[in-house]
Amino acid sequence: MTFEKAPSFVLWRKLKELGAEVDYFDPFCLEVPRTRDYPQFAGIKSKTMADIESGGYDAALIATGHDDVDYATIAKSVTVVIDTRNVAEGQGNVVKA
Numbered sequence: 533m534t535f536e537k538a539p540s541f542v543l544w545r546k547l548k549e550l551g552a553e554v555d556y557f558d559p560f561c562l563e564v565p566r567t568r569d570y571p572q573f574a575g576i577k578s579k580t581m582a583d584i585e586s587g588g589y590d591a592a593l594i595a596t597g598h599d600d601v602d603y604a605t606i607a608k609s610v611t612v613v614i615d616t617r618n619v620a621e622g623q624g625n626v627v628k629a
Contacts (some may be wrong), residue, residue, distance in 0.1 A: 556576070556579065557579045557606075562577060584605070592614070601619075615628055
C-alpha cells in the first residue's frame with residue numbers, strides 16, 4: 533500500500549474535520565511525506581513512545597498494526613484505545629473496531 537491510499541489519512545482528515553487534535557506515532561514513518569491527496573499532512577513528525585507515555589492523550593486510534601510496537605504501553609498511557617487492527621490484546625480500555 534502506498535501513502536496515497538493509506539486509510540490512516542482518511543481517518544486523520546475526518547478527525548480533524550470533527551475538531552480533534554491529532555498526533556501520530558509510527559516508528560517506521562518518522563515524518564509524513566508529501567502526498568497528492570493529503571498535502572496538509574506533509575512534514576508532520578511522528579511522536580515518540582516517550583511522548584505517549586508522558587500523558588496528555590485522551591485516546592489512541594490504532595489504524596496500522598506493527599509487530600514491533602508496544603501496544604500495552606500505549607493502552608496504559610491513554611484513556612481509551614480504538615483498535616482497528618486487533619493488536620492491543622488484554623487491555624480493559626481497548627475497543628475493537
